[in-house]
Amino acid sequence: MKYDFSARAHTLLSSQLPGYRLEAGRGAIISLAEELPAEELFPLSLLAETAASVISADANALQYGDPEGYGPLREWLLGDWLKEKHVIAGDGGLLLTTGSQQAIDLLTRVYIDPGDRVLVENPTSPGILQALRMQGAVIVPVRGDREGLQPDHLRSQIRLHRPKMLFCTPSFTNPNGILWSRRRRQEVLELCIEHHLLIVEDDSYGDLHFQRYGEPVAQRYPSLHALENVAEGGHVLYIGSFSKTVAPALRTGWAAGSRELVGMMTAAKQLADRQSSSLNQRLLHHLLSVSAFDLREHIQLLNREYKTRLKLMVELLKRPAWKNCGYDLPEGGMFIWVTLPEGLDANALLRASTAKGVSFLPGPLCSVTGGGGYIRLNFSHPGRDELLLGMNLISEAMTEFTARS
Numbered sequence: 257m258k259y260d261f262s263a264r265a266h267t268l269l270s271s272q273l274p275g276y277r278l279e280a281g282r283g284a285i286i287s288l289a290e291e292l293p294a295e296e297l298f299p300l301s302l303l304a305e306t307a308a309s310v311i312s313a314d315a316n317a318l319q320y321g322d323p324e325g326y327g328p329l330r331e332w333l334l335g336d337w338l339k340e341k342h343v344i345a346g347d348g349g350l351l352l353t354t355g356s357q358q359a360i361d362l363l364t365r366v367y368i369d370p371g372d373r374v375l376v377e378n379p380t381s382p383g384i385l386q387a388l389r390m391q392g393a394v395i396v397p398v399r400g401d402r403e404g405l406q407p408d409h410l411r412s413q414i415r416l417h418r419p420k421m422l423f424c425t426p427s428f429t430n431p432n433g434i435l436w437s438r439r440r441r442q443e444v445l446e447l448c449i450e451h452h453l454l455i456v457e458d459d460s461y462g463d464l465h466f467q468r469y470g471e472p473v474a475q476r477y478p479s480l481h482a483l484e485n486v487a488e489g490g491h492v493l494y495i496g497s498f499s500k501t502v503a504p505a506l507r508t509g510w511a512a513g514s515r516e517l518v519g520m521m522t523a524a525k526q527l528a529d530r531q532s533s534s535l536n537q538r539l540l541h542h543l544l545s546v547s548a549f550d551l552r553e554h555i556q557l558l559n560r561e562y563k564t565r566l567k568l569m570v571e572l573l574k575r576p577a578w579k580n581c582g583y584d585l586p587e588g589g590m591f592i593w594v595t596l597p598e599g600l601d602a603n604a605l606l607r608a609s610t611a612k613g614v615s616f617l618p619g620p621l622c623s624v625t626g627g628g629g630y631i632r633l634n635f636s637h638p639g640r641d642e643l644l645l646g647m648n649l650i651s652e653a654m655t656e657f658t659a660r661s
């Protein structure tokens with residue numbers, strides 16, 4: 257039959273997974289395109305032991321659970337992890353979700369009507385853009401620089417478009433790895449409060465900070481949620497995830513904020529999937545609070561390793577083929593956002609590179625205003641050899657373009 261999809265479903269076609277992602281999944285090409293952590297650093301044996309003891313201890317581990325998520329894991333987050341980050345969520349103010357992507361999806365479902373204007377950092381992550389398009393939002397880009405969103409541009413976009421919401425990732429924006437300064441955080445927060453804008457703050461990458469870790473980071477780069485410091489009726493919904501710090505397959509993220517907002521998301525969640533996997537949430541809780549696993553130490557290990565991989569990628573970017581490219585060195589996250597030489601188009605370079613056996617994310621998937629002059633390179637997932645070979649193959653493709661022009 258001829259399927260008659262909804263108008264909204266057609267927005268999915270604009271960002272369907274490009275074919276190279278499937279090829280990368282089959283191991284056919286080297287991928288510098290993905291948002292994947294390094295699987296050799298997953299806490300495999302501890303998770304295996306955890307799974308055995310959680311499943312054998314209590315048949316309830318396989319039963320339906322609460323829509324808000326497994327109570328002890330929510331308590332662990334509230335009492336330990338989020339408290340350290342000065343994120344306050346009162347009773348009913350924390351929802352466990354199927355990754356932070358579901359938190360984004362649920363929030364857009366309950367907050368956005370078709371035609372509502374939503375501000376985003378430009379560039380921003382493909383997942384945020386897709387969720388907003390699916391909801392029929394009008395996406396309004398805001399310019400940023402090395403310190404974060406530019407307050408003057410934010411102010412003029414607010415006056416011009418009367419938006420309802422701002423989506424942002426102040427700590428290591430995907431794709432460009434920008435870490436907003438404390439001053440910018442404060443300025444953006446104040447502007448949004450003045451204009452009654454809800455802020456969705458995605459902190460999925462915030463712990464991947466290579467320079468330092470712990471209290472000084474939280475003080476120097478506090479979340480917008482922590483800066484506002486309001487439990488009820490606040491302007492910031494704080495979103496996070498265990499995907500980048502433990503393992504994405506556990507599909508556990510969270511949304512913390514006002515009870516009214518989180519309550520509405522919880523109601524929508526019951527339509528979407530009733531609850532996220534309580535088995536996965538029990539595994540995480542056991543791993544974090546009973547087993548010998550120490551999340552803070554584990555994050556330090558990830559950060560040491562990712563910093564080394566980033567260093568290697570930066571060394572490779574110094575080679576002649578890249579001499580007309582630009583980038584800002586990120587202090588964390590998983591990506592380098594590279595400006596291509598004048599006239600070189602990201603999609604054309606991608607086609608040439610995939611023909612040689614390597615992929616990256618072309619800028620247009622992250623951009624509201626074009627993005628053809630940029631590519632995003634992932635350094636967290638490829639091992640040393642893959643990274644060397646992958647970068648050499650992109651260099652070859654780039655050199656061929658330069659020779660032709």
Ligand SMILES: Cc1ncc(COP(=O)(O)O)c(C=O)c1O
Pocket residue numbers: 291354355356357358381383425430458460496497498499504508509
């Ligand atoms: C900025 C950002 N937010 C959210 C997500 C979703 O991650 P997850 O659903 O695995 O927590 C991603 C994916 O990598 C991302 O890049």
